[in-house]
Amino acid sequence: MLSTGKERPKHDVSDRMFAFLLLLPSLLVILFVIVYPLALALYTSFFRFFLTDGRGMSFLGVTNYTRMLGSPEFWKAFVNTLVYVGGTVLAEFVLGFALALLVNARFPAKNAINSLFFVPWIIPSVVVAFIARFLFFDPFHGIVNVVLQALGIIREFVGWLKDPRLAMPTVIAATTWKMMPFMFVILYAGLQAIPVEEIEAATIDGANAFQRFRHVTLPNLREIITLATILEFVWQFQYLTIIFTTTRGGPIDKTLTLPLLIYRVSFMGSLNMGFSSALGVFWLVFLLGFSVLYVRLVGRREA
Amino acid sequence: MKPRRRALKTLRFALILALLVLYLAPLYWMISTSFKHQPEIFRMPPTLVPAAFTLDNYAAILTGTLASAIPFLVYFRNSLVVALGTVFATLVLAAPASYAFSRVPFRGKRRLIYFVLVSQMLPVVLILIPLYRTLQRVRLLSTYPGLILPYLMLTLPFSIWMLKGYFDTIPRELDEAAKVDGCTKLQAMLRVILPNVKPGLTATAIVTFIMAWDEFIIALTIMDKNAMRTLPVGMMQSFVGEFSIKWGEMMAASVVTAIPVVLIFVFLSRYLIGGLIAGAVKG
Secondary structure (H helix, E strand, C coil): CCCCCCCCCCCCCCHHHHHHHHHHHHHHHHHHHHHHHHHHHHHHCCEECECCCCCCCEECCCHHHHHHHCCHHHHHHHHHHHHHHHHHHHHHHHHHHHHHHHHCCCCCCHHHHHHHHHHHHHCCHHHHHHHHHHHHCCCCCHHHHHHHHHCCCCCCCCCCCCCCCCHHHHHHHHHHHHHHHHHHHHHHHHHHCCCHHHHHHHHHCCCCHHHHHHHHHHHHHHHHHHHHHHHHHHHHHHCCHHHHHHCCCCCCCCCCCHHHHHHHHHHCCCCEHHHHHHHHHHHHHHHHHHHHHHHHHHHHHHC | CHHHHHHHHHHHHHHHHHHHHHHHHHHHHHHHHHCCCHHHHCCCCCCCCCCCCCCHHHHHHHHCCCHHHCCHHHHHHHHHHHHHHHHHHHHHHHHHHHHHHHHCCCCCHHHHHHHHHHHCCCCHHHHHHHHHHHHHHCCCCCCHHHHHHHHHHHHHHHHHHHHHHHHHCCCCHHHHHHHHCCCCHHHHHHHHHHHHHHHHHHHHHHHHHHHHHHCCHHHHHHCCCHHHCCHHHHHHHHHCCCCCCCHHHHHHHHHHHHHHHHHHHHHHHHHHHHHHHHHHCCC
């Protein structure tokens, strides 16, 4: 062969054309299912538009937004979302990190045990919600009550999902149970990637376990922790299946979150699309900062 | 020093096992309950192992009908079609796109990658409102493609990103070798590089399947005909809001719903976990 290794067969397409053809189908789909509806939602948020009354759209300016900011329901849902998402991500992180540190050692059947810790993550959300209802509530107010009473922690049976003070912590617990393995595997992978030499060097320097954690483990994991936390925070904002199938936002709106409120306004009751779009746009803008931060960090890792 | 160390090791192992048992106890309780008769489910104190083992709950959900006269198996089939369809569409779209991002030089690539990354972080319910109306206009409500299409908004950006990570790990020398052998760009991609990212394709397929199998709110909105409902929505409407819930059947339905993803996990967990890590934090 006389080829120099740099030549292409003459009829081959250019790089630009090739990339264009490879990307076109995906970009068209993203345009159709994400960009176009998003633009439409943005547009709708400035209009009066009820799906029910057949009067079509009329321009409102920022009225939907001012109404939103004056709506106690919106503020309630926003605060609830922050509590739900913040509580879940924090619990996931603390438990997932503790577990990752605990299993970061040699012990029998390690791979099998680590895999078993991951199982709740794959269990469908509706199943998790069903189990939660069964454990916390029925029959006879649930096995959780029976166990806690036997242990002497509670004296009388508690309606976990029906008590306005307990409903939110209970759905946070159920969501954390399902989502924790994600944090666990990511932090565990992070721990595994820490160079052994760094730990050995610290040990030789006389660092105790806590000092090693503080000065070797944490700095090495900082970026992964930031990335995983942002990603979970943004994703959990969407997540409504467990609340939808256990409390439906109740009791007395104590577990009403933003996605649930938007769903309620758009698809049940008044079908006020302008108002629900405004709610969604607020959420989008609120999370944009987190998304940008995530993309920047990932971009830096890639470079 | 040494015996103390061994004691610590044993203690650690015992703690790990205890936590595992505690963590998976809810799943055990679901399975155990699914094999009990209703009176035993209500018995006090509760029985840890079914005293009178029964398959009635399974028989009831697999042969009988749930609420609204729709058999559980119809929901199951709908879920399976939608999940497999989503996997197929996602792979066909994401593989070429991520290949381009990983290996073909072009202008504006970085910006486009960021665009894809951000597009997986947008509010789904917000997008769902206009999407619902668009799908209504093109008469895709309550059809399989009408649900698979919106699912791509969840799966496609993540999959493109995840697969790109896998393509990035394939050495560039392989491209050069293909070039020397006279492969066109398309041949190099299909015959040389793509077979090397099979683990990545497997991981993407699994994550996509699990996402589609789990999804609830889009399915609730798009599938407004009961016969087209997927498992999560069908189950929710069959078991929630009734006055006397049949807990045994509800737990049996839960077990059956979890089986496909658990099976996938048993055989392919290695790919799944590797893929998740690649998609979330690696480049």
